[in-house]
Amino acid sequence: STMEETDREAVATAVQRVAGMLQRPDQLDKVEQYRRREARKKASVEARLKVQSLINLSVYGYQVMSRTLNITGNEELRKNHLHIMFREVAGNNIYGCFYCLVFIFCILCYFTFFIHLFFFLFVAVSVPEIVRETQDLIERGELLQAHRKLMDLEFSRDNLMYEQYRMDSKNTHDMNLIHTYFGDMQKLSEELAKQLWMVVQRSLVTVRRDPTLLVSVVRIIEREEKIDRRMLDRKKQTGFIPPGRPKKWKEKMFNILERTVSTRIEGTQADTRESDKMWLVRHLEIIRKYVLDDLLVAKTLLDQCFPPHYDIFNKLLNMYHQALATRMQELAAEDLEANEIVSLLTWVLNTYKSTEMMGNSELSPEVDVNSLNPLISQNVVDQLLSKYMSTLTSNIIGWLRKALETDKKDWIKETEPEADQDGYYQTTLPAIVFQMFEQNLQVAAQINEDLKTKVLLLCLQQMNSFLTRYKDEAQLYKEEHLKNRQYPQCYVQYMIAVINNCQTFKESIISLKRKYLKMEMEDALSSSHASMDATLDIIAKEGCCSLLDEVFMDLEPHLNELMTKKWLMGSNAVGTICVTVEDYFNDFAKIKKPYKKTMTVEAHRRVVVEYIRAIMLKRISFKNAEERKEGAERMIKEAEQFRFLFKKLAAGSGEDTEGLCDIIEAIAEVIKLTDPSLLYLEVSTLVSKYPDIRDDHIAALLTVRGDASRDMKQTIIETLDQGSSQPNPNYVPIFKEITVPTLTVPKLLK
DSSP states (O other), X not given: OHHHHHHHHXXXXXXXXXXXXXXXXXXXXXXXHHHHHHHHHHHHXXXXXXXXXXXXHHHHHHHHHHHHHTOXXXXXXXXXXXXXXXXXXXXXXXXXXXXXXXXXXHHHHHHHHHHHHHHHHHHHHTHHHHHHXXXXXXXXXXXXXXXXXXXXXXXXXXXXHHXXXXXXXXXXXHHHHHHHHTHHHHHHHHHHHHHHHHHHHTHHHHHHHOHHHHHHHHHHHHHHHXXXXXXXXXXXXXXXXXXXXXXOXXXXXXXXXXXXXXXXXXXXXXXXXXXXXXXXXXXXXXXXXXXXXXXXXXXXXXXXXXXXXXXXXXXXXHHHHHHHHHHHHHHHHSOOOHHHHHHHHHHHHTGGGSTTTTTOGGGTTTOOGGGSXXXXXXXXHHHHHHHXXXXXXXXXXXXXXXXXXXXXXXXXXXXXXOBOTTSOBOOSHHHHHHHHHHXXXXXXXXXXXXXXXXXXXXXXXXXXXXXXXXXHHHHHHHHHHHHXXXXXXXXXXXXXXXHHHXXXXXXXXXXXXXXXXXXXXXXXXXXXXXXXXXXXXHHHHHHHHXXXXXXXXXXXXXXXXXXXXXXXXXXXXXXXXXXXXXXXXXHHTTSOTTHHHHHHHHHHHHHHHHHHHHHHTTOOOOOSHHHHHHXXXXXXXXXXXXXXXXXXXXXXTTOOOHHHHHHHHHHHHHHHOXXXXXXXXXXXXXXXXXXXXXXXXXXHHXXXXXXXXXXXXXXXXXXXXXXXXXXXXXXXXOGXXXXXXXXXXXXXXX
C-alpha cells in the first residue's frame, strides 16, 4: 500500500542520513549529539504541523464566516443559515465540531480580532525561517534589523499567549505548546543581548571607532524599555505578562558598565612588590591616566550617543568614583611599606582632585572636585599616617645607625678623606643623613603640612640621639688610636673630617628648619636645636683637643728640653717645636672655620702653658746674673718665635696673638732683673697683670732666678697677698692649670 511504501522510503532515507553522519570512527562519539538534534527537528516539525492544521482550520472558518456575514435578511434567515452551515461543517470531516467552534468563536470575537489572530498565526508559521534570518543578522552585526525581527516574533508569541490566557488562563498545556514552538526565539534574545553587552563593555572604544553601533545598541535598549513598560501596564490591567518580561535591559546595561569600570580599575595592577618596588606608583599612575582619558571620552563623545535622561556622564563618574574608592580601600588594607603609604595617601588626598585628574579643566563644569566624597575615610587616613610615622621612626633609626657604621669603616682607611670644593676634609655622613631627611620631608609635604611638620620633628629628635652616638664613636676612635699611634694611618685627617662634619651638620639643621618649618613652630624646636648645637660643639672641641694631644705628644721630648742646662747652652728645642706645630697645621688648614680658629688659639695657648710649665718645673736655677740675662734673653727670643709662628698660623682669622707670648716676656723680665731690691716691684707688676698666679708659682720663679733667699721669697709673697690687683678684663687665666711640683721624699734624701 501507499503507507507501506512511504514508511519504507522514510526508513531508507533515515539509513542514508545515519550512514552519512557516521563515516568516520571519531563520529561515533557524537551519536548522542546527533540523536538530540534529530529529536529537536522532529519536535519542531510536529509543532509546525499542529500550527499548520490550526491555520487550515482558521482559513476554512474564515471562509465560512465570510459567507455568513454576507447573509442579509431577517434574524430567522440568519439562524437557519447557521443551522445549514453547522450541518455542512459537521459533515465535512471528523473535525467538523472544531470548525463549528472556530466559526462561533469568530462571530463572538468579531472580525477585527480574527484578522489579528490570522496575522499572528501567519507569522508563527514562519518562525524557524525568521529565527534563521535573525541569527544571520546578529552574526553580521546588523543589530537593529535583527532586533526588529525579534520584536515581530515576540509580538506574535505574546499576543497568541495573551489571547490563550484570555480564553482559558488555566490551560497551561496550550500555553506551553506556544512557548515551546517559540523556544528558539528566547535563545535569539539572549544572543542579541550578548552582542549588546559586548558593545557596552567596549563602549569607550566603540564610541571613537564606530559611534553608530553604540547608538544602535542604545536604540534597541530604549525599544525594550518601552515594551517593558507596556507589558507591565497590561499586567496591571489583565494580570498577564509574557515570559522573560520585564527584560530590564537598561538596568543590565548600567550593571555591565559598572562591572566594566571595576574591572578596568582592578586590571591596572601589572606588578607586585616582589617584581617591582615601584609597583604601587605605577599602578596609581595607570589608574590616573585611564580614568582621566575615559571620562574625557565620556564627556565629549559618549554623552552624545545616549538620550539626556540617561545622564550617562554623571552615572559613569559615580561608577568610577565608587570603583576607585573600593580599590583604594583594598590597597589601604594591605600591609604597605612606609613609601607605599605615602604614595597612596598622596594620590588619594592630592592627585585625585588635582588638575592632573578630576580637576582637569576639560572635565569642568560637569565635575566639581569639591563635591566629590573622600575615597577613603579620615579614620583610615589617620591609621595609615600613624603606621607611616611608626615605620618611619624605626626606618630612620636604622638608616642613621647604618650610615654611622659605614662612616666608621672609612675612618680606618689608608687613604685620606675627600675634600669639599674649598679643600676642607669631610666624609659623606652629613650628606647621607640630610639627603635622607630631605627625601622624607619632601614625601611628607606631598601629603599635607601637618605631616611634614611631624616628620621634621621626628628627624630632629632622632638627629639629637644620633649625635650622642656620633660623639661616643669619635671618643672611641681617639682611644683606639692612643693604644697604637701608628694606626689608623690617616687618623689626623679623619679626625679633621669629623670636626668639619660638625659644622656641616649645624648648617644643614638650620637649612632644614628654614626650608620645612613654619615660623610659629620655631620656639617649639629651640631647645632641641640648642641641644644639638651643644653636642656638635662638644664633638668638635674634643676632636680639636685630640688633635692637639697628637701635636703635644710629638712635642713632649722637645718641651722636656726647655729650661734645662742643655737649653741654656743653645738647644734648638723651640725651633723644632715651631716646625712640628707648623707641619701639623698644614693638615689643620683643612679644618673649617670657626674650628680652625679655635685650634690655632688653643695651640697657641697650650704652647705658652707648656713653656711656662717648663719654667715652673724648676729644672734649672741660674747661678749668676750672666746666666739670668742669657736665659731671659733666650726666653724673650723664643716668645718672639712663638708670636711669629702663631701670627702666621692665624693669618686672616682676626686672632690676637700678642697677649699670650707677653706672659713669657713678663716672666723673662723678672728673671733678667739685676737689682734684687726691685724684685718685689717687678713681681708685683707681674701679679697685677696675671692675678691667677699663685704663691707657689712666685716661689718657683724666684727659685729659677737662683738669688732669692728663703726669707726674701717669704717677704715678697706675704707682701703681695696684701696688695690688690687690677687685671685686664680680656685676660683668660692661664696659670691656674699649671701645677708646681712639691719637694718629694726621694729629692729630700738626695
